[in-house]
Amino acid sequence: MLRLDDFQCFEDRDGCNRITHRVVFCKQCGQVHTDPWLTRDAARGLLAKAGASYGHCDPEERVAWVLSRVPGVRSVLDLGCGDGSLLGGFPPSLDRYGIDSDAHLVSIALKTHKKITFRHHDLEDAFEIPQADVIMLFHLLEHVTDPRNLLTRIRQAAAETTRLVVEVPILDRAIETQGPDLCGFFSIPHRTHFSRHTLDRMLSHCGWQVEQRTDLAGNGYRVLARRAEPVRQVAEPVQVERERRLALEYAEYRRNSIAAVCEILQDLPERCNIMIWGAGHHTEFLAALTPLFTPQRRFVIVDRDPLKTGMRIHGIPVLTPDAVPAEYWREGEDRILISSYTWQHSIYQGLVAKGTAPCRIFRLYP
Incomplete structure (x- = not known):
């Protein structure tokens, strides 16, 4: 799909932050992912340096969405909570928990939201997952090395009535949401590049049944899922071919976008x-x-x-x-x-x- 050799992640660091960025397509399951992937230290350093390079959420919209779809919620857990802004938008009457891999962001959250429980922990490792009525993964799943492992561990810790909220960018709308941006949909810090179908299938495989689906105005696809029995699905050839065409269509669009920028630069x-x-x-x-x-x-x-x-x-x-x-x-x-x-x-x-x-x-x- 895409290959960039010797790509530098932000600042000069004597070559230690140069990577091969390669996006590949799995012919067996139709999943698009980045391979090779970053080491943990490299991934943490990349996100820590990204800062304002990546968009910020609208906590009010997300809070209202969760509360309207899970009435009677008494506790919420935000995995990848960042500085705690989202949890800070929920009513203080709720039990609120947040866990993040970034120690600096967790320290900010602890200072800013003193009545919310925050923990610093590497989300790639096994860790104790607090019980909560709603567990939220907003633009987290695409970043982790092994999203199946994380979803499975969450299911093992969840109660029967727990609801899971997952939001990711999707390949189905990449042209619409990313436009001709050189950075594009195949973002450097994203391990997995989901479509609607591949996200739904992964959730089902890990024991989560999707109840509601929402396409957002921006770059996001959000689902609400409940705990269920894992369903091992074999990808049908027709669906794999659909995913392949979806990825190729975007890859061609991006190549044309790069050519257009190169043509504009000729005016300099x-x-x-x-x-x-x-x-x-x-x-x-x-x-x-x-x-x-x-x-x-x-x-x-x-x-x-x-x-x-x-x-x-x-x-x-x-x-x-x-x-x-x-x-x-x-x-x-x-x-x-x-x-x-x-x-x-x-x-x-x-x-x-x-x-x-x-x-x-x-x-x-x-």
């Missing part, structure tokens, strides 16, 4: 100074997939994410925009290239508000 002068706004994976994809970076061009990178400022990407320093003199935005001549699909419009508007001439701003997407 061969010799010029370029400020890149954005130090996330999008910039590394530009380096890996396009002819942007040449010895004849000089670069600097800016990013508002404090996790990224101060580092270097291929020797290029990453600054905070506040470190750039105000007159540069108004009077400078350098090109300013927006390295983001999701935030392109808001970054453009912010630059114009600083007094930057629109002719200096270079956008990669319509």
Whole structure:
């Protein structure tokens, strides 16, 4: 499906954070996954450095959804709870538990939400799973090395009446939700790239029967499941072929998107100074997939994410925009290239508000 050799994960680290990113399709079951996969330390480091590169949830919507579909809920457990924002949105009358692999985020959660129980634990390892009426996995399952193992362990710990909420991005809607973004659906920190069918089948295999399914406006597919007997399903050839065509359709769309960006970049002068706004994976994809970076061009990178400022990407320093003199935005001549699909419009508007001439701003997407 996809292969990138020597892909650098964010900052320069003498090559220790360079990976082979390969996405493959299983001809037996139709599942799409990343192989080889990151070591645990590499995966933790990647997510810790990602910071603002990845979207944030709407706790109010998720809380309302859970409460409306599981009336009478008295306790909730959030696996992959992050800084506790989601659990903080539930009524304080509920017993609320959160577990996360990121010690830093758990420390923030403990300071911010003192009446909620939080634990730091590597979710890849065996750990004691508290009993709860609802167990939630919001955009967690696609990240773990062995999602079947995690789902099976949750079932073993769950009560008969426990409900499981799982939300993941799905391949069925990749073109719709990801658009021409160079980063694309086959995200670097995602181990498993689910479709509606492959998620439902995995849940059934692990002893969870889906009761409700919801396609979300953004990049998500959410299900509510109850504990059931495991069902060992053999993937039918017709379904495997459907999954293969789904993956190939998106892969072709992404190749066309890359070609379109390369064509747009041809409008840049061969010799010029370029400020890149954005130090996330999008910039590394530009380096890996396009002819942007040449010895004849000089670069600097800016990013508002404090996790990224101060580092270097291929020797290029990453600054905070506040470190750039105000007159540069108004009077400078350098090109300013927006390295983001999701935030392109808001970054453009912010630059114009600083007094930057629109002719200096270079956008990669319509």
